[in-house]
Amino acid sequence: MVSKTVLGLFTAGVIALCCTSAAMADAKASIEARQACMKANGGMIKVMVPIIKGQKPYDKAAIDASIANAQKACGGWADWWGADTKPGGAVKTEAKAEIWSDAAGFEAAGKAYVTAEAAVQASTDEASFKAAFPALGKACQGCHEKFRQAD
Numbered sequence: 001m002v003s004k005t006v007l008g009l010f011t012a013g014v015i016a017l018c019c020t021s022a023a024m025a026d027a028k029a030s031i032e033a034r035q036a037c038m039k040a041n042g043g044m045i046k047v048m049v050p051i052i053k054g055q056k057p058y059d060k061a062a063i064d065a066s067i068a069n070a071q072k073a074c075g076g077w078a079d080w081w082g083a084d085t086k087p088g089g090a091v092k093t094e095a096k097a098e099i100w101s102d103a104a105g106f107e108a109a110g111k112a113y114v115t116a117e118a119a120v121q122a123s124t125d126e127a128s129f130k131a132a133f134p135a136l137g138k139a140c141q142g143c144h145e146k147f148r149q150a151d
């Protein structure tokens with residue numbers, strides 16, 4: 001007969017296994033989700049920059065669609081920064097440790113981005129779009145400089 005102690009240890013082992021791999025799956029899902037959000041951000045910038053440069057005509061519908069796409073992809077943002085998603089963990093990430101050591105700074109960078117994006121979204125013609133865009137570009141850059149590892 002298996003003693004209670006052995007059974008207890010076995011059960012504890014199974015739980016540890018279960019929950020370590022579950023946490024790892026969570027970390028992987030979080031990192032993939034935030035990278036997908038960032039890719040959608042990149043797609044948004046690719047729509048906007050040619051308009052800024054005058055290579056493409058102003059197109060409010062295309063701008064709005066690119067913002068909606070990014071907002072959809074980034075909807076779960078707040079849940080993607082668990083301690084198990086730090087750099088140096090099991091899943092590769094370009095996130096910097098400063099996201100966790102300077103959480104207030106990271107949050108401020110996120111807020112600057114949301115504000116700038118809303119201003120671009122609220123722009124209604126070429127002139128107001130061109131006036132609002134630089135702050136959005138700066139918000140991407142500002143956060144990356146502090147919180148994303150250079151390629």
Ligand code: HEC
Nearest residue numbers: 035038041042045093094095109110113139140143147148
């Ligand atoms: C509040 C911080 C923050 C803001 C604002 C931000 N980013 Fe990022 N970005 C990150 C972090 C952190 C990563 C690394 C994510 C990872 O690898 O886990 C990243 C990664 C990326 C990547 C690489 C994604 C991949 O393929 O792995 C792209 C592209 C990108 N960002 C574009 C943008 C653009 C464009 C904007 C502005 C419209 C923007 N980001 C705004 C923090 C930010």
